Amino acid sequence: xxxxxxxxxxxxxxxxxxxxxxxxxxxxxxxxxxxxxxxxxxxxxxxxxxxxxxxxxxxxxxxxxxxxxxxxxxxxxxxxxxxxxxxxxxxxxxxxxxxxxxxxxxxxxx
Amino acid sequence: xxxxxxxxxxxxxxxxxxxxxxxxxxxxxxxxxxxxxxxxxxxxxxxxxxxxxxxxxxxxxxxxxxxxxxxxxxxxxxxxxxxxxxxxxxxxxxxxxxxxxxxxxxxxxxxxxxx
Numbered sequence: 001x002x003x004x005x006x007x008x009x010x011x012x013x014x015x016x017x018x019x020x021x022x023x024x025x026x027x028x029x030x031x032x033x034x035x036x037x038x039x040x041x042x043x044x045x046x047x048x049x050x051x052x053x054x055x056x057x058x059x060x061x062x063x064x065x066x067x068x069x070x071x072x073x074x075x076x077x078x079x080x081x082x083x084x085x086x087x088x089x090x091x092x093x094x095x096x097x098x099x100x101x102x103x104x105x106x107x108x109x110x
Numbered sequence: 111x112x113x114x115x116x117x118x119x120x121x122x123x124x125x126x127x128x129x130x131x132x133x134x135x136x137x138x139x140x141x142x143x144x145x146x147x148x149x150x151x152x153x154x155x156x157x158x159x160x161x162x163x164x165x166x167x168x169x170x171x172x173x174x175x176x177x178x179x180x181x182x183x184x185x186x187x188x189x190x191x192x193x194x195x196x197x198x199x200x201x202x203x204x205x206x207x208x209x210x211x212x213x214x215x216x217x218x219x220x221x222x223x224x225x
Contacts, residue, residue, distance in 0.1 A: 042216040100153045
């Protein structure tokens with residue numbers, strides 16, 4: 001099925017570093033969602049964005065809804081080992097369906 | 111906090127068995143979804159339900175059926191399990207409010223192995 005393009009695909013960073021990732025779409029979205037998934041677990045909602053240009057924080061996480069409405073960005077500041085996981089974006093496709101990003105796999109080295 | 115509970119974390123079933131995966135949400139959400147997640151293929155929608163007793167096929171409904179008799183519960187049924195249905199199954203729910211709806215909230219997943 002269709003997927004959103006996420007980059008980078010994977011990141012290995014040192015504890016304490018900041019992380020940036022983005023998600024792009026070929027079509028306009030009115031909602032962007034960011035999730036984190038740890039191995040063997042279900043995705044957990046981190047941030048939901050509803051308006052172009054919106055900047056929303058959740059602790060050390062900050063996400064932005066791109067002004068073109070075709071992209072979104074997630075930043076993690078001062079990473080810690082428990083930030084390890086796969087981060088993916090999602091956007092609605094029609095009334096009931098969602099398109100999901102390909103995921104960014106984050107590994108944090110202590 | 112929204113809680114979506116899947117009845118089993120791990121299941122091992124034999125080929126040909128009928129398999130039931132149960133999902134319960136506690137937030138009075140109208141919409142419920144079943145996805146499967148496979149490496150390299152991402153999340154694929156199997157079925158969804160926009161309200162009680164309502165169901166719609168997703169992108170890969172073959173070999174599956176669903177039941178939604180009560181608002182809080184959405185069941186996925188594998189009529190005759192096959193090895194290609196070995197996967198991580200994720201249930202999700204959301205409150206419908208405006209275009210696109212509110213965010214999806216996922217359960218912890220059921221890792222199903224069919225031997």
